[in-house]
Structures are given as structure tokens and as C-alpha cells.
Amino acid sequence: MNDIEKQQVIDLLNNIMEVELAGVVRYTHYSLMVFGYNRIPIVSWLKGNADEGLVHAHKAGELVTLLGGHPSLKVGPLLETQKHDIGDILRESLGHEKSALALYYKLLHLVEGKSVLFEEYAREMIATEELHLDEVDKMLRKPGDITPCHKT
Numbered sequence: 001m002n003d004i005e006k007q008q009v010i011d012l013l014n015n016i017m018e019v020e021l022a023g024v025v026r027y028t029h030y031s032l033m034v035f036g037y038n039r040i041p042i043v044s045w046l047k048g049n050a051d052e053g054l055v056h057a058h059k060a061g062e063l064v065t066l067l068g069g070h071p072s073l074k075v076g077p078l079l080e081t082q083k084h085d086i087g088d089i090l091r092e093s094l095g096h097e098k099s100a101l102a103l104y105y106k107l108l109h110l111v112e113g114k115s116v117l118f119e120e121y122a123r124e125m126i127a128t129e130e131l132h133l134d135e136v137d138k139m140l141r142k143p144g145d146i147t148p149c150h151k152t
Contacts, residue, residue: 004114010069012110015076016103017060022076023053023096030093033084042086049093049132056100056125063121087140094136101129 027050031043061071081092108122140149
């Protein structure tokens with residue numbers, strides 16, 4: 001761990017924590033705004049994403065303290081578009097997941113070859129976020145459409 005730029009990693013992990021916490025707020029809000037026949041499974045999925053975001057934020061915070069840093073109390077940017085159609089919610093979710101993924105890639109590039117712990121953490125989170133993107137992408141497709149809508 002001596003080769004990594006500790007303050008850069010701490011700052012980036014705090015940024016990740018803030019974005020993940022914003023996801024908790026975002027997904028919780030979305031879960032309250034779903035109406036219609038498919039409400040129950042969609043609300044359940046959104047709540048699951050909120051719960052997972054909290055776990056991700058906690059992991060990032062633990063790594064901040066491992067490095068001797070102080071976890072951020074901030075929450076990342078929150079955008080209220082007033083659009084609550086399921087398609088709008090999913091497209092906004094896609095944007096959120098892409099921003100989180102970009103931060104994990106940034107972390108990977110910062111620690112690659114310097115810390116197995118942080119490199120493996122970044123890789124695990126990248127894999128998780130890429131699967132989330134694929135899941136949202138599939139939800140945005142029309143039934144029978146196998147062509148991805150959004151590239152990761």
C-alpha cells in the first residue's frame with residue numbers, strides 16, 4: 001500500500017461513498033413514486049438497489065478509514081426531474097450507474113499494480129456495476145429485442 005497515493009485514493013473513495021449514498025436517496029424516492037399494475041416488483045427492485053447502495057457506501061467508507069482517512073458526510077448530486085414514468089426512472093438509473101462505474105474505473109487505474117486489496121475491490125465493484133447496467137438496459141428494451149440499448 002505504500003506505493004499508492006493515499007490522499008488521492010481517500011478522496012476518490014469518499015466521492016464513491018457520496019455517489020452511492022445519492023443512489024440510496026434516489027432509489028428510495030423512485031420506489032415511492034411507482035404506480036400501476038407492475039408496482040410491487042418494481043418497488044421491490046428499487047428498494048433492493050437502495051439497500052445495495054448503502055452496502056457499497058459502507059464498503060467505501062471502511063476503506064477510507066483503513067487508510068486513516070475520514071469518511072465524508074456528503075451525499076452526491078441529486079436531480080429531481082419530476083419524471084416518474086418507469087422508463088424515465090430507468091433511464092435516470094442508467095445515468096447514475098454509469099457515473100458510479102466511472103468512479104470505480106478511476107479507482108482501478110489509480111491503484112492497479114500497487115495494491116491487491118484496492119485493485120480487487122475496484123474490480124469487484126466494476127463487475128457489480130456493469131451487471132447493474134446490463135439489468136437496467138434489459139428492462140428498457142422492448143420484449144423480444146435482444147440488441148443492447150446502451151453501451152457500457
